[in-house]
Structure formats: C-alpha cells, structure tokens
Amino acid sequence: MSTVLEPQTHDAGAPGMQSRGHSSGSRSDILAAAAKCFMKNGYSATSIDDVARQLDATKGMIYHHFRSKTDLFFAVYRRGMEINYAAVEPHVSDNGTALERLARMAFAHSIVLMAEQAFQRTLAEGVAMHLTGATTAAQRETLTELIDIRNQYEGMFRSAIRKTAKEEGLEIANLSLASKSFLAVLNSTVSWYTPRANDPQSEQKKLAIDLVTYALRGLGTDLPSGALKTKENAQ
Amino acid sequence: MSTVLEPQTHDAGAPGMQSRGHSSGSRSDILAAAAKCFMKNGYSATSIDDVARQLDATKGMIYHHFRSKTDLFFAVYRRGMEINYAAVEPHVSDNGTALERLARMAFAHSIVLMAEQAFQRTLAEGVAMHLTGATTAAQRETLTELIDIRNQYEGMFRSAIRKTAKEEGLEIANLSLASKSFLAVLNSTVSWYTPRANDPQSEQKKLAIDLVTYALRGLGTDLPSGALKTKENAQ
DNA sequence: TAGGGAACATACTACCGAGTATGTTGTCAA
DNA sequence: TTGACAACATACTCGGTAGTATGTTCCCTA
Numbered sequence: 001m002s003t004v005l006e007p008q009t010h011d012a013g014a015p016g017m018q019s020r021g022h023s024s025g026s027r028s029d030i031l032a033a034a035a036k037c038f039m040k041n042g043y044s045a046t047s048i049d050d051v052a053r054q055l056d057a058t059k060g061m062i063y064h065h066f067r068s069k070t071d072l073f074f075a076v077y078r079r080g081m082e083i084n085y086a087a088v089e090p091h092v093s094d095n096g097t098a099l100e101r102l103a104r105m106a107f108a109h110s111i112v113l114m115a116e117q118a119f120q121r122t123l124a125e126g127v128a129m130h131l132t133g134a135t136t137a138a139q140r141e142t143l144t145e146l147i148d149i150r151n152q153y154e155g156m157f158r159s160a161i162r163k164t165a166k167e168e169g170l171e172i173a174n175l176s177l178a179s180k181s182f183l184a185v186l187n188s189t190v191s192w193y194t195p196r197a198n199d200p201q202s203e204q205k206k207l208a209i210d211l212v213t214y215a216l217r218g219l220g221t222d223l224p225s226g227a228l229k230t231k232e233n234a235q
Numbered sequence: 236m237s238t239v240l241e242p243q244t245h246d247a248g249a250p251g252m253q254s255r256g257h258s259s260g261s262r263s264d265i266l267a268a269a270a271k272c273f274m275k276n277g278y279s280a281t282s283i284d285d286v287a288r289q290l291d292a293t294k295g296m297i298y299h300h301f302r303s304k305t306d307l308f309f310a311v312y313r314r315g316m317e318i319n320y321a322a323v324e325p326h327v328s329d330n331g332t333a334l335e336r337l338a339r340m341a342f343a344h345s346i347v348l349m350a351e352q353a354f355q356r357t358l359a360e361g362v363a364m365h366l367t368g369a370t371t372a373a374q375r376e377t378l379t380e381l382i383d384i385r386n387q388y389e390g391m392f393r394s395a396i397r398k399t400a401k402e403e404g405l406e407i408a409n410l411s412l413a414s415k416s417f418l419a420v421l422n423s424t425v426s427w428y429t430p431r432a433n434d435p436q437s438e439q440k441k442l443a444i445d446l447v448t449y450a451l452r453g454l455g456t457d458l459p460s461g462a463l464k465t466k467e468n469a470q
Numbered sequence: 471t472a473g474g475g476a477a478c479a480t481a482c483t484a485c486c487g488a489g490t491a492t493g494t495t496g497t498c499a500a
Numbered sequence: 501t502t503g504a505c506a507a508c509a510t511a512c513t514c515g516g517t518a519g520t521a522t523g524t525t526c527c528c529t530a
Contacts, residue, residue, distance in 0.1 A: 026507085045279040047487055059488090060509050069488065126426070174445055180427060181420045181449045188419035191361070210409055214416045218453040261477085282517055294518090295479050304518070473530090480523070486516090493510070500502090 027065050029055060035076050035118035043073055043125055073122070074142050080119035081149050087112040092156060096227070098163040103212055103227040105160055110186045110208035120190050123150075157183060161219065170220045178219060185215040262300050264290060270311050270353035278308055278360055308357070309377050315354035316384050322347040327391060331462070333398040338447055338462040340395055345421045345443035355425050358385075392418060396454065405455045413454060420450040 033054040037046040048069055052059050066072040091104040113120045158179040165172045172178050189207065196203055213223045268289040272281040283304055287294050301307040326339040348355050393414040400407045407413045424442065431438055448458045 042277065042279060044277060048489090049487075058509050061507075063489075064506090064508060177442065177445050178449065180423055181446065184419045184423035185416045185453065188415055192415060207412065210412050211416065214413065214453040217455060218420065218449040220452060283519090284517075293479050296477075298519075299476090299478060471530100474528090476525105476527085478523105478525085480521100482521075483519085485518090488515090489513085491510100491512075493508105495506105495508085497504105497506085499504090 026061075030062055030065055030072070031076050031079050032118070034072055035080070035122050038073070038076060038125065039118040039121040043122075070139055074146065076119065076122050077146055078149075080116070080123045081146075081153065083116050083119060084109065084112060084153060088156065092160070097224070098160065098167045099221060100224055100227040102157075102160040102164045103216065103223055105157065106182070106186055106212045106215060107208050107228050110189070110211050111204055113187065114189055114193055114195070114204045114207065117190065117193070124187065124190050154179060154183065164221070165219070168221050172219065181218055182215045185218065186211055261296075265297055265300055265307070266311050266314050267353070269307055270315070270357050273308070273311060273360065274353040274356040278357075283307075305374055309381065311354065311357050312381055313384075315351070315358045316381075316388065318351050318354055319344065319347060319388060323391065327395070332459070333395065333402045334456060335459055335462040337392075337395040337399045338451065338458055340392065341417070341421055341447045341450060342443050342463050345424070345446050346439055348422065349424055349428055349430070349439045349442065352425065352428075359422065359425050389414060389418065399456070400454070403456050407454065416453055417450045420453065421446055
C-alpha cells in the first residue's frame with residue numbers, strides 16, 4: 001500500500017554504485033536547498049546556480065546528482081509528498097472513531113505543513129502550473145505519476161471524510177468539494193504563515209488546532225475534545 | 236472610500252494625451268492576454284513575446300503601453316483587484332443582517348473567482364512570490380501599494396466576519412485566522428476549477444453556494460436560506 | 471498640405487541561464 | 501603504485517528573453 005513512494009536514483013543502471021545506503025547526504029542537501037529557493041522565488045525564477053550558491057557548491061555538483069532542473073523539481077516534489085505521507089498515513093488506521101482519525105490526520109497534515117514550509121510551497125506551486133510544458137516523454141510520465149500520488153493523498157482524506165460522514169450522520173452534498181475545501185483550510189498556512197520568534201512548536205500546535213476545528217466545522221461536525229491528546233504524549 | 240483603485244496611466248506627464256477616455260481598448264486587451272498567459276505558465280515563465288503572440292501583435296506594441304514586464308504584472312494584478320472590489324464592495328452596505336451581507340459578499344467573491352480565472356490566478360501567484368526582487372524604487376512603492384489593497388480587501392471580509400460574530404453570538408478565538416480560512420475555502424477553486432461544457436453559470440452558482448455554506452459553517456453558523464435570492468433576481 | 475505625433479512593427483543588443491564538456495582531486499581495489 | 505572511478509569544480513556553448521533603437525503608417529491639426 002505504501003509502494004507508491006520509492007527513492008528512484010537517476011543513476012539507475014550504473015554498474016558500480018558502492019555508494020548505496022549512505023549516499024543520500026549530499027542529495028538531501030540539494031533537495032533542501034532547492035526547496036528553499038523554489039519557495040522564495042518560484043520554480044522558473046530559480047536558477048541552478050541559485051541552488052548551488054545556497055549550498056556553497058557549484059552547478060556541476062548539482063548536475064552530478066540530477067539530470068535536469070525539471071528532474072530536480074520532481075525530486076523535491078516527491079520528497080515533499082514523502083514527508084506528508086509519513087506524517088499522515090499512520091493515523092489512517094488509528095483506533096477510535098472515524099472522526100478522531102480524521103482529526104488526527106488533519107492535525108498531522110497541518111503541523112507538517114508549517115514545519116516543512118519549503119517543500120510544501122513547492123508542492124503548492126504544483127504540477128498544474130509550470131509543468132504544462134514538460135518536454136521529455138519520461139518527464140511526462142513522471143509528471144502523471146506525481147499527480148497520481150497527489151490524488152491518492154487527497155483520496156486518503158476524502159475517504160476519511162466519507163467514513164466520518166457516515167459514522168456521524170453528516171449530510172455532505174458534494175464529497176469532492178468538501179474534501180477540497182477541507183484541505184484548502186489546512187493548506188492555507190503555506191501562503192501566510194511564517195514562524196515567530198520564540199515559540200516554534202507550541203504556536204504551530206495552536207494554529208493547527210484552530211485550523212482543524214474550522215475545517216471540521218465546515219463539514220458540520222466538531223473537534224472531539226480528546227482526539228489529539230495522544231499526539232501530544234508522543235512528543 | 237473607493238479612492239484606492241485608480242487606473243494610473245504610465246504616460247503620466249505627457250503633454251498631449253488626446254486619447255484620454257476611449258484609450259483603454261488595446262490596453263485592456265493586453266491585460267486580458269497577459270492574465271491568460273500568467274495563468275497558464277506563471278509570471279516568470281511568460282515572455283512578453285508570449286503575450287504578444289496571444290494578441291497577434293508584437294513586443295513593440297506591448298512596450299508602447301507598458302514600461303516593463305513588472306509594470307504589466309502590476310497592472311494585471313490591479314485589474315484583478317478592481318474586478319473583485321466591483322463585485323464584492325456593493326454588498327458591504329446591503330440591508331439585512333450582518334450574516335446575510337457576509338454571505339452575499341462571499342457568494343459574489345466566489346462567483347467572480349470562477350468567472351475571471353485568469354486574473355484571479357495571477358492574484359494568487361501573488362505579490363509575495365516573484366516580486367521579492369522588485370528592482371526599482373518606484374516598483375517597490377507600487378508593490379507595497381498593491382499589498383495594501385489586498386489587505387484592505389481582506390479587511391472587508393474580516394470586518395464583516397467580526398460583525399457577523401457579534402450579531403450571531405459566535406465565538407471566534409482567532410479572527411485573523413478565521414478570515415484567512417474563510418477566504419481560503421472560497422479561493423480554493425482557482426487551483427482546481429475549470430468550467431465544464433454546457434453549464435457555464437448555473438454550475439458556478441451551485442459550487443459557490445456549497446463553498447459559502449462550508450465557509451460559514453467553519454465560522455460556526457449557517458447560510459440563511461433567503462440570503463442569496465436577491466442575487467438571482469438581479470440576473 | 472506639410473508635419474508632428476500616436477500607435478504600432480522590425481531589427482538589434484546584451485545578458486542570463488540550462489545544459490555540456492572537460493579538468494581536478496581523493497579514494498579504494500587489485 | 502597504479503589506475504579506475506566517484507565526486508565534484510571550471511570553462512564554455514547556445515538559445516531564449518528583457519529591453520532599446522529605429523523604422524513605418526495613419527490621422528489630426530495648424
């Protein structure tokens with residue numbers, strides 16, 4: 001079920017490859033730097049040299065790890081989705097009511113959005129926009145693959161919302177629109193939230209709770225009081 | 236009160252200027268074409284030649300009307316805000332309850348968003364992003380001005396929400412967050428809605444009603460049944 | 471009816487940025 | 501110890517693009 005997200009090195013086919021296992025150090029650094037740049041200036045306004053500068057490295061180094069700028073973007077996108085999945089998917093099968101599970105998923109999603117702004121803004125910039133002109137055939141394929149992942153992710157929430165509606169007896173006229181609105185509320189932080197000085201975590205928790213509350217009310221229900229307590233213990 | 240939005244030709248200072256009054260034909264065409272291009276590919280991925288091609292015109296024609304690409308973007312942004320204001324502001328002083336006014340404002344906002352996708356997506360791409368590196372001093376000034384307009388627009392909703400909360404006795408912990416969530420729901424269409432075949436208007440109305448319903452529920456209240464009826468008569 | 475300017479089109483420049491080709495250095499295996 | 505390869509850095513190519521400079525046409529006025 002979680003087979004959707006696999007690393008996928010671009011050196012696939014290289015014979016030697018003894019770097020397998022510990023390799024991802026520099027690669028991850030590049031992804032983080034690229035995400036930061038994409039966040040600040042957007043995809044097409046970001047040059048490879050920008051990313052390199054962010055790393056105190058050179059263009060050559062980046063092209064050693066990624067075939068093209070597009071591939072780099074794909075990798076950042078994929079990493080962003082991995083982060084989201086890792087945060088949310090565990091709660092799909094939590095025990096408790098469907099509503100509680102949905103609340104926890106939403107909370108986790110909301111938190112990870114604020115914690116990983118760079119990747120999330122890259123996600124937001126989205127497949128929809130600048131990639132309408134994806135050139136290569138392989139790129140187009142990767143593109144549709146990423147869209148699939150995104151849809152699956154939304155599907156997790158849609159499914160959770162449907163179950164919640166059933167269990168709680170909510171009337172939801174348009175499920176698709178409901179889940180889009182639901183996520184829109186949670187996602188809204190990417191366009192305005194920027195972490196304040198001294199309160200890194202607690203501020204985010206409060207915001208997340210308010211957002212989840214709003215999103216659930218939109219569906220016609222309310223945040224169950226104890227639903228997020230376990231989450232706080234885990235920290 | 237509506238002095239915020241004025242056309243502002245860039246020929247300001249030119250002595251002759253007999254074109255005043257009927258001039259805006261080609262200028263508006265450029266704005267529409269630019270908005271369409273920005274929508275499809277984003278700001279920095281759009282070239283002036285792209286916009287020109289969209290018009291069956293040339294780069295020279297565009298530079299005859301706009302000083303720079305940045306200025307063109309500003310003009311598109313401003314036009315988008317003008318459209319929104321024109322749609323929403325009238326309802327600020329509608330009669331009825333605060334809730335009814337808010338509902339109508341939200342409905343109008345939602346409708347205009349779907350009807351004017353191109354401009355709205357340009358708005359969404361936003362001042363925040365690609366313009367972090369606005370070069371000229373005059374540009375920086377224009378930039379903060381546009382941000383002000385945006386904030387004022389949001390302020391209209393924030394104010395309407397506050398009044399509604401007072402009248403309806405709603406408890407809203409974080410007003411700023413509530414209005415951001417409220418608008419996030421309404422704005423969500425820009426990232427996924429694309430008009431279907433035969434039902435141009437009615438589909439949009441239904442969606443808008445659902446969105447407004449969700450947004451209001453998030454605040455803890457409900458869409459009053461008769462609130463949007465007058466709107467339908469007006470058509 | 472000359473001419474001046476608006477409203478464009480055409481032609482050109484200068485630069486930036488993606489991608490490539492080729493060096494350089496360290497390491498590890500034989 | 502050597503040589504092969506990974507992991508970069510440096511240097512270059514080349515297409516695209518913002519902005520400019522210079523025509524060209526048409527209209528309106530003096």
